[in-house]
Structure formats: C-alpha cells, structure tokens
Amino acid sequence: MTKERFFKWRYVFLVVFFFFLFLPVYWMINCSLKFDTEILSDLTLFPKQLTFKNYDTIFTSPDWRSSIINSLAYVFMNVIITLLAAVPGAYAFSRWKFMGDKHLFFWLLSNRMAPAAIFIVPFMQLYSTFGLFDTHFAVALGHCLFNIPLAIWILEGFMSGIPREIDETAFIDGYSFWRFFRKIFFPLIGPGVGVAAFFAFTFSWVELIIAKALTLTNTKPLVVQLSVGIGAEGVKWGLMAAAGVVTLIPGAIVVYFVRNYMAKGFALGRV
Amino acid sequence: MKNKAWLFLIPTLVLVAINAFIPMMTVVNYSFFNLYSGSTPEFVGLQNYYDLFRDPFFHSALWRQLVFSIAVLVVQIPLGIAIAACMPKKGIGVTISLVLLGFPLLIPHNVVGIIWRLFTQDNIGIVPTVLAWFGYTYNVAMSPVDAPLTIFVCDVWHWTPLIALLSFAGMQAIPDAFYQAAKIDGASTWKTFRYVTLPKMRNVLTIGILLRFMDSFKIYDEPMTITGGGPGSSTTFLNIFVARKAESYDLGYAGAVSIVYLLIVMVVSYLFFQVLSRVGKGGADK
Numbered sequence: 001m002t003k004e005r006f007f008k009w010r011y012v013f014l015v016v017f018f019f020f021l022f023l024p025v026y027w028m029i030n031c032s033l034k035f036d037t038e039i040l041s042d043l044t045l046f047p048k049q050l051t052f053k054n055y056d057t058i059f060t061s062p063d064w065r066s067s068i069i070n071s072l073a074y075v076f077m078n079v080i081i082t083l084l085a086a087v088p089g090a091y092a093f094s095r096w097k098f099m100g101d102k103h104l105f106f107w108l109l110s111n112r113m114a115p116a117a118i119f120i121v122p123f124m125q126l127y128s129t130f131g132l133f134d135t136h137f138a139v140a141l142g143h144c145l146f147n148i149p150l151a152i153w154i155l156e157g158f159m160s161g162i163p164r165e166i167d168e169t170a171f172i173d174g175y176s177f178w179r180f181f182r183k184i185f186f187p188l189i190g191p192g193v194g195v196a197a198f199f200a201f202t203f204s205w206v207e208l209i210i211a212k213a214l215t216l217t218n219t220k221p222l223v224v225q226l227s228v229g230i231g232a233e234g235v236k237w238g239l240m241a242a243a244g245v246v247t248l249i250p251g252a253i254v255v256y257f258v259r260n261y262m263a264k265g266f267a268l269g270r271v
Numbered sequence: 272m273k274n275k276a277w278l279f280l281i282p283t284l285v286l287v288a289i290n291a292f293i294p295m296m297t298v299v300n301y302s303f304f305n306l307y308s309g310s311t312p313e314f315v316g317l318q319n320y321y322d323l324f325r326d327p328f329f330h331s332a333l334w335r336q337l338v339f340s341i342a343v344l345v346v347q348i349p350l351g352i353a354i355a356a357c358m359p360k361k362g363i364g365v366t367i368s369l370v371l372l373g374f375p376l377l378i379p380h381n382v383v384g385i386i387w388r389l390f391t392q393d394n395i396g397i398v399p400t401v402l403a404w405f406g407y408t409y410n411v412a413m414s415p416v417d418a419p420l421t422i423f424v425c426d427v428w429h430w431t432p433l434i435a436l437l438s439f440a441g442m443q444a445i446p447d448a449f450y451q452a453a454k455i456d457g458a459s460t461w462k463t464f465r466y467v468t469l470p471k472m473r474n475v476l477t478i479g480i481l482l483r484f485m486d487s488f489k490i491y492d493e494p495m496t497i498t499g500g501g502p503g504s505s506t507t508f509l510n511i512f513v514a515r516k517a518e519s520y521d522l523g524y525a526g527a528v529s530i531v532y533l534l535i536v537m538v539v540s541y542l543f544f545q546v547l548s549r550v551g552k553g554g555a556d557k
Binding site: 022023024025028088092093098110111118120121123125141144145148149152157161205209226227237244247248250254259 | 276289511
C-alpha cells in the first residue's frame with residue numbers, strides 16, 4: 001500500500017518538475033508568435049493575433065541565415081575533433097594506471113572554470129597568431145578546452161565497463177591494435193560515443209564567450225547575432241523571442257535523433 | 272606500457288594545453304601590469320593584488336558569488352537526485368524523461384536569459400502577474416531581492432536536469448543484484464537508497480558537484496540578459512565584475528581578480544574532489 005502511494009507521488013513530482021521546465025519555454029514560443037504591441041499590452045496564453053512576421057524577418061535576412069550555418073559548422077567540427085582526441089585519451093585513462101592519472105584528470109576538468117570574460121583578449125591574440133582568427137576552425141578548437149575533458153570522462157566510464165580480457169584475447173588472436181579497435185572495441189562503446197557526442201554538441205552549441213571572442217564578421221555565430229542584432233533600436237521583444245526559438249531547433253532535432261542512443265547509453269554506462 | 276598511455280593522450284594534451292596555458296600565462300602577465308592609464312604598460316608588481324584585497328566591491332562580488340554557488344549545490348544536487356530516483360526505470364517513459372531533461376541543456380546561455388526575461392519582466396511575463404494574485408509585488412528590474420532570486424531559480428531550471436541525467440545514469444549502472452540483496456534483508460525504500468544507491472553513485476556525484484561548482488562561478492550570460500547585473504550590484508556575480516573591469520580596459524586589475532578567483536575555485540574544487548572520492552569510497556566498501 002505504501003509502495004503504491006510512493007509510486008503515485010513520484011510521478012506527481014516528475015510531472016510538476018517537467019511543467020516547471022516547460023512553462024518558460026512555452027512563454028517564449030507564445031511571445032514569438034505575437035506582435036510587440038500585444039506582448040506589451042496583454043498577458044494571453046495564446047496569441048490573439050497570430051503572426052509569423054518575426055520568423056519571416058529572421059529567415060529572410062542573410063545575416064541571420066549565415067549565422068545559423070556558421071554555428072552549425074563549428075559545432076560539428078568541434079564534435080569530430082573532440083571525439084578524435086577523447087576516444088584514445090579515454091582509452092589511456094581506462095586501460096592503464098600511470099603516474100598522476102587522477103591529478104591529470106582533475107587538471108583537464110579544471111579548465112572548465114576559466115573565467116571566460118578576461119580570456120577574450122588572450123584568445124583573440126592566440127588565434128590571430130595562428131592565422132585562424134574569424135574561422136570556424138578557431139571556434140571548434142577553442143571549444144575543445146571544455147569538451148575534450150568531459151568527453152574523456154564519459155567515455156572512460158563506458159570503456160571501464162568493458163572487461164580488459166576482451167582486449168587481451170583479441171591481441172592473442174593476432175588482431176592489430178587498429179583492427180581490434182575498429183572491429184571489436186568501437187562497436188562496444190558505440191552508445192558511449194553517442195552520449196559523448198551529444199554532450200559535446202550541447203556545450204559547443206550553447207557557448208557564447210569564446211565563440212564571440214574568436215569571430216568577427218565572416219563567421220559570426222547565431223548566439224552572437226542574437227545579442228547584437230536585437231538591442232540596436234530598443235528591445236524588439238517578438239524578434240528576440242523568435243530568435244530564441246530558432247536556436248532551440250537544432251537542439252530539438254539532435255535530441256530527437258539521439259533519444260534511443262541516450263536511453264541506451266545512459267542505461268549502460270556510468271556516464 | 273606506461274609510455275603508450277601518454278602516446279594516446281597526446282592529442283588531448285596538445286589541444287587542451289594550447290587553449291589553457293597560453294591564455295592563462297597572458298592573464299598572469301596582465302595582472303602584474305597597470306594597463307589602464309595609458310599606451311605604455313607599466314610594471315606594478317603586486318599592486319593589483321594589493322588593491323583588490325582592499326576593494327569593497329570585489330569583496331561583495333566574491334561574497335555574493337560564494338552564497339550563490341553554495342545555494343546552487345544545496346538545491347540542485349538533492350533535487351537532481353530526487354528527480355532521477357522518481358524517473359521510470361524502463362520503457363517509453365525513460366526516453367521521454369531523458370529528452371525532456373536534455374532539452375534545457377541545449378539552449379544557449381543567452382537564450383536562457385531571454386526566456387527568463389520574457390517570463391519575469393514586468394508587463395511581459397506571467398511571473399509578476401501570478402505572484403500578484405498571492406499579494407506579492409514582484410519586480411525583477413527594481414528589487415534587489417527578486418533579482419538574485421530570479422537568477423537563482425533560472426539556474427535551477429537550467430542545470431538541475433544535468434544533475435538528474437548524471438544521477439540517472441549512475442543509478443542505472445548499479446547491478447540489480449544489489450537491490451535484490453537489500454530486499455532480502457528487508458531494507459526499506461529509504462534505507463535501500465541511503466546504503467545501496469547513494470554510495471554507488473559516488474563517481475557520478477563527484478563529477479556532478481565539481482561541474483556545478485565550477486560552472487556556477489562562470490555564470491555570466493543569464494544575469495547580463497535578465498538584469499544586466501543590477502539593480503544596484505545585486506546580481507553582479509564575480510564573472511560580471513571581472514568583465515566590467517576588462518571592458519573598462521582595466522585589464523591588469525581584471526587579470527588579478529581572475530587569478531585570485533581561479534585559485535579559489537581550484538582549491539575548493541580540489542578539496543571537494545579529495546573529500547568526495549575518499550568519503551564515498553568508505554561507503555562503497557562497506
């Protein structure tokens with residue numbers, strides 16, 4: 001009896017929390033479909049006068065369109081670079097004990113905490129020296145700072161779950177390292193790679209300060225366009241809301257595609 | 272074998288080190304100079320550090336930041352664990368919950384700010400209206416109490432799902448045998464959770480706590496979008512304080528603040544790291 005009651009309450013709690021997650025987002029979507037006059041005059045749960053004017057402004061402007069493409073470009077590059085570096089890195093952490101491995105891991109993770117605002121100028125200088133300033137590649141590399149450590153940590157969890165005997169047996173059977181990795185190991189950690197890719201995508205997509213520091217006009221990302229393109233002549237609330245909604249779309253698509261991977265990945269690994 | 276480990280770590284080390292070391296050294300360098308007054312940087316030694324330890328604005332920003340970060344941990348960690356514990360364990364419910372939880376994490380930080388600004392702004396959002404029904408006059412732009420509270424609730428909204436996702440993964444990885452053993456011993460739901468689930472989540476929770484602690488110090492875009500650091504300085508968290516100094520070209524001073532701030536976060540995080548991996552271990556071995 002008490003157990004059944006507990007079951008009931010936990011779902012009530014979940015639904016309340018999900019409602020709390022959903023409501024502010026809904027409000028933004030709602031605002032994006034209104035005229036500014038209506039946003040400022042009435043509080044209505046549905047637009048009285050439905051309009052797609054705000055979206056039209058965004059999708060017909062070349063500035064906005066190219067910024068969406070720029071963002072997607074560096075995010076995908078970053079995911080690939082992150083995985084290429086993190087998969088072998090995580091393998092090292094999971095298979096070998098070496099001097100200072102715990103501390104090295106802490107150091108890697110601690111790079112997340114750099115107070116980004118002050119790093120704007122040094123980052124600009126660094127990537128200008130490489131001649132990469134204002135390219136997609138620069139942002140993709142810059143985001144490795146926080147994405148690689150996270151990906152290593154996720155992948156290490158998955159890899160440690162795979163018994164070491166599998167490696168050893170394969171080597172005894174005469175597999176070369178590369179062949180073992182491709183044919184046996186990689187398929188086993190597939191869900192882990194999916195989860196790591198998801199998190200890398202996420203953190204690269206949402207990051208603003210490094211992306212802003214390393215880009216100027218050619219590769220201006222969506223998140224930057226968002227903060228400069230709107231406030232120029234007073235706040236355009238409807239446009240701001242619509243732009244916000246646009247930034248949600250790639251995330252929603254990614255979540256939709258990786259949903260089964262996520263469920264499987266989260267069930268398997270200790271993330 | 273040991274050398275092989277380093278071979279595998281080369282790409283990681285190169286990429287992280289370039290991004291971490293060189294900018295960091297530049298900032299350390301800044302902190303010993305006065306870059307404010309004119310075109311020629313003037314070496315001032317520890318003057319910037321001396322100044323900041325006597326700067327009441329720095330003290331209040333630091334204090335505000337510490338209160339905020341502790342509140343973040345105290346609320347988000349238990350709430351995230353509770354959500355993970357309440358989530359369905361198999362079937363379509365898992366996928367739905369994971370997708371819903373993953374969603375806020377995919378929203379760019381300044382868009383999170385926009386969402387909450389639209390949600391809480393006077394005349395535009397629902398929050399002031401709904402709170403007015405309960406007789407509370409809420410104004411995020413004017414009240415030095417409402418503003419930081421709003422940022423805090425926004426942060427809970429934004430980041431609790433991450434803790435929930437991590438906790439869920441940690442719980443899923445616990446073999447069923449442990450729960451069956453607990454059942455045979457006649458342990459209650461709470462006791463099973465306390466003595467079986469929680470100790471097994473040590474690794475995941477260590478990372479969750481570290482991530483949230485470090486990231487809470489980095490909060491910048493949300494307060495800038497929602498309140499712009501005000502009213503007064505009630506939402507001027509440490510990172511905004513640094514950015515203000517950097518924007519007014521006081522790079523030397525801003526550099527010194529950054530270094531002090533980094534040292535604080537690093538030391539506290541390292542203590543967390545040590546304590547958590549030790550305390551948890553004791554629990555798990557029992």
